[in-house]
Each structure stands twice: as C-alpha cells, then as structure tokens.
Amino acid sequence: TQLLEQSPQFLSIQEGENLTVYCNSSSVFSSLQWYRQEPGEGPVLLVTVVTGGEVKKLKRLTFQFGDARKDSSLHITAAQPGDTGLYLCAGGLSTASKLTFGTGTRLQVTL
Amino acid sequence: NAGVTQTPKFRVLKTGQSMTLLCAQDMNHEYMYWYRQDPGMGLRLIHYSVGEGTTAKGEVPDGYNVSRLKKQNFLLGLESAAPSQTSVYFCASSTTFSGGIYGYTFGSGTRLTVV
Numbered sequence: 001t002q003l004l005e006q007s008p009q010f011l012s013i014q015e016g017e018n019l020t021v022y023c024n025s026s027s028v029f030s031s032l033q034w035y036r037q038e039p040g041e042g043p044v045l046l047v048t049v050v051t052g053g054e055v056k057k058l059k060r061l062t063f064q065f066g067d068a069r070k071d072s073s074l075h076i077t078a079a080q081p082g083d084t085g086l087y088l089c090a091g092g093l094s095t096a097s098k099l100t101f102g103t104g105t106r107l108q109v110t111l
Numbered sequence: 112n113a114g115v116t117q118t119p120k121f122r123v124l125k126t127g128q129s130m131t132l133l134c135a136q137d138m139n140h141e142y143m144y145w146y147r148q149d150p151g152m153g154l155r156l157i158h159y160s161v162g163e164g165t166t167a168k169g170e171v172p173d174g175y176n177v178s179r180l181k182k183q184n185f186l187l188g189l190e191s192a193a194p195s196q197t198s199v200y201f202c203a204s205s206t207t208f209s210g211g212i213y214g215y216t217f218g219s220g221t222r223l224t225v226v
Contacts, residue, residue: 042217
C-alpha cells in the first residue's frame with residue numbers, strides 16, 4: 001500500500017510570507033498531483049507533474065517532483081488570504097486506476 | 112462545461128432510510144469515483160468504475176452500492192442509512208495518459224446527515 005505523508009498538517013501565516021508544503025512517500029509514483037480545496041467545495045486540481053526533477057510554476061505557486069519520484073513540494077511566494085484552504089497531494093501509478101491521496105495540509109493566511 | 116455535477120447538495124436521512132446520490136460528468140471520462148471526506152480522516156475511496164458497466168470496491172465499501180449504466184453517470188446508493196454514514200460525499204472523474212491517471216475533476220459534494 002502506497003502512503004503519502006504531508007507536512008506540516010496545519011500552517012497559519014500572515015499575508016506576504018513564504019511557505020513550503022511537503023509530500024513524502026516510500027513508494028515511487030509515475031505522476032503526482034496537487035489539489036486545493038476551499039470550504040464547502042470539492043478539491044480542484046492545480047498541477048500534475050510526471051518527470052523526476054520536474055518543476056512547474058503557477059503564478060506564485062511552484063511545484064517540484066523529486067528526482068526519485070517519491071516526493072514533491074509546493075512552495076507559495078508572498079501568500080495571500082485567497083491561498084487559504086486544504087492542500088492535497090496525490091500520487092498515481094501507470095498501472096493503477098485510482099490515486100493515492102496525502103493526509104492534507106490546512107493553510108490559513110491572515111491579513 | 113459543467114464538469115462533474117452532484118445531486119443533491121444536502122440531505123438529511125433518518126436511520127434505516129435509503130437514498131441514491133447521482134454523479135454526472137460531461138467530459139467523456141472513462142474513470143469515475145466516489146469518496147467520503149470526514150474530519151481528520153481525509154478522502155476515503157468508497158467505490159470506483161473504470162468504464163461503463165464496471166464497478167470495483169474501494170477501501171470503505173460496506174453499506175454502499177454503485178452502478179454505472181451509462182458512461183456519464185455514476186450512482187451511489189445507501190441501502191439502510193446509519194449515523195456512521197454522516198459525511199461529505201465527493202464524486203470525481205478522470206482521464207488517463209501513458210503514465211497513468213492525469214488528475215481528478217471533483218464535484219462540489221453532497222453533505223449527508225443521518226439522524
């Protein structure tokens with residue numbers, strides 16, 4: 001069974017600060033996705049990374065897939081209150097028909 | 112594009128009642144899923160389907176049944192609701208690529224309370 005551990009579990013920061021969320025596993029994944037979930041809504045896909053060492057940027061968000069494809073990080077620059085939410089990573093295998101979800105990181109950004 | 116639509120959005124059931132949650136997607140995705148999300152438990156997979164007419168059990172299938180008679184629809188049934196089934200239910204669909212599943216598109220959820 002593949003497990004994805006996210007850290008930290010909770011993060012409360014002020015607007016303008018930078019932060020990094022980590023997603024770690026002992027298993028190798030063929031793809032890694034990041035989602036953001038706002039209260040009362042379903043998770044929304046932010047990015048999919050598929051190559052070891054790959055870096056993708058989405059405005060102030062930077063996503064990296066580890067070289068060994070066992071871990072990933074999400075870095076947010078100059079956080080804003082609109083970044084508040086639950087961040088989930090999810091790993092996929094080329095032979096699997098479902099994703100393995102991480103434990104989640106709840107981020108709160110205050111003014 | 113509506114994406115994934117779940118109905119109803121809210122429901123209150125009495126213990127022992129039955130109900131069906133409907134999920135519809137308009138993206139021609141092959142794969143569809145039902146998850147439940149509870150505080151501190153994360154997303155847990157109930158059942159999933161890799162194509163019309165096929166279904167498979169996830170990690171918490173007991174007390175639920177599913178059907179995928181049409182590619183665009185995935186129904187989740189509760190035969191005899193129990194308070195332990197109070198949760199937020201999410202449907203998702205996905206497409207694939209050579210490396211596996213590209214990513215899920217989730218519905219906005221159904222908040223179910225069983226009293």
